Amino acid sequence: xxxxxLWTSKxxxxxRPPTTVQFFRQATLHRNAGRFEEAAALVEQxxxxxxxxxxxxxxSGSIHAVFREMDKAREAFxxxxxxxxxxxxxxxxxxxxxxxxxxxxxxxxxxRRALARYPDFPEATALxxxxxxxxxxxxxxxxxxxxxxxxxxxxxxESREALLARIDATLxxxxxxxxSTEEVATRTSRVCRLTGSLLTRCGLKGLKHAILEGAAETTxxxxxxxxxxxxxxxxxxxxxxxxxxxxxxxxxxHQELSSQVAS
Numbered sequence: 001x002x003x004x005x006l007w008t009s010k011x012x013x014x015x016r017p018p019t020t021v022q023f024f025r026q027a028t029l030h031r032n033a034g035r036f037e038e039a040a041a042l043v044e045q046x047x048x049x050x051x052x053x054x055x056x057x058x059x060s061g062s063i064h065a066v067f068r069e070m071d072k073a074r075e076a077f078x079x080x081x082x083x084x085x086x087x088x089x090x091x092x093x094x095x096x097x098x099x100x101x102x103x104x105x106x107x108x109x110x111x112r113r114a115l116a117r118y119p120d121f122p123e124a125t126a127l128x129x130x131x132x133x134x135x136x137x138x139x140x141x142x143x144x145x146x147x148x149x150x151x152x153x154x155x156x157x158e159s160r161e162a163l164l165a166r167i168d169a170t171l172x173x174x175x176x177x178x179x180s181t182e183e184v185a186t187r188t189s190r191v192c193r194l195t196g197s198l199l200t201r202c203g204l205k206g207l208k209h210a211i212l213e214g215a216a217e218t219t220x221x222x223x224x225x226x227x228x229x230x231x232x233x234x235x236x237x238x239x240x241x242x243x244x245x246x247x248x249x250x251x252x253x254h255q256e257l258s259s260q261v262a263s
Contacts, residue, residue, distance in 0.1 A: 020046045024055050031059065036066050036215045054080050054087065061093050067215045070097060086117040092124050099194075100187060104131055130197040150175060153252045156245045160217055161232040164253055165189050167225065172257075188230045192223045209246075211239065220246040229253055 023046030030039035040063050047056045061076035074097060080090035095110035111128040115121055150173050155162045163174040163181065169189040174181045196206040210221040219232040220242045229250050233242055 020050045020053055020056065024053070024059060027059055031063060034213050036063055039063055052083060054083060058089050058093070065097070073097065086113060088114040088118040088121050088124065095127065099131065107131055126198050130194050149256060152256050153249050155249055159231050159233055159245070162230065162249065163188070164227060164229050166227055167192060172227070188221070188228055192221065192228045218242065222246050222250045
């Protein structure tokens with residue numbers, strides 16, 4: 001309804017219907033601001049007018065990835081590659097999905113193809129270097145000793161999911177723990193290793209804090225090169241409140257790990 005009112009107002013003022021350029025430009029602004037639902041609606045309308053629009057398809061792929069609709073994201077990037085087999089942005093999108101799925105060889109191939117077309121592509125260059133340096137999944141170590149007292153961590157009740165893992169993806173604790181918890185721990189550890197590698201490449205220190213805004217939730221990360229803590233909240237969480245919870249639980253995690261070592 002809001003979209004109808006928005007474009008009705010624009011067309012009444014200009015006397016002309018919105019163009020695909022207007023749809024995708026506004027969708028980009030919404031996506032960059034974290035308003036993914038609005039962005040998706042605009043992209044859908046734009047692609048109805050021009051189904052083979054490369055800009056629209058790339059936007060569609062990136063937004064589907066945010067919603068974790070990976071099959072739809074892959075389809076959008078593949079449609080771009082059907083129109084332009086060496087499109088760098090579509091190849092980068094495919095590379096990121098391949099890396100997330102643990103397919104490092106496919107990821108490397110996509111990145112090299114992107115760089116063959118666009119040698120000065122900084123995002124592809126940085127990701128390829130990180131992958132080449134071995135910033136992928138390490139072999140998990142044995143599970144930590146039993147007796148980790150989760151109640152001492154004081155995980156906030158309003159959090160949707162909290163987990164603590166070693167940087168090699170070995171899970172220490174998760175609350176709640178479900179069928180996809182191991183996968184989340186692996187993905188979280190991979191993000192930390194890759195991001196840390198990219199930061200080091202830029203001459204910066206490794207990853208310490210991160211805030212990941214998704215379509216349905218906001219995730220706060222804390223890492224120190226050995227372990228990583230991840231706490232997810234709903235999208236409406238206040239950033240300062242989320243960071244305060246993160247720091248408190250992080251301190252409690254270190255105290256509990258230290259007490260285990262001492263004992």
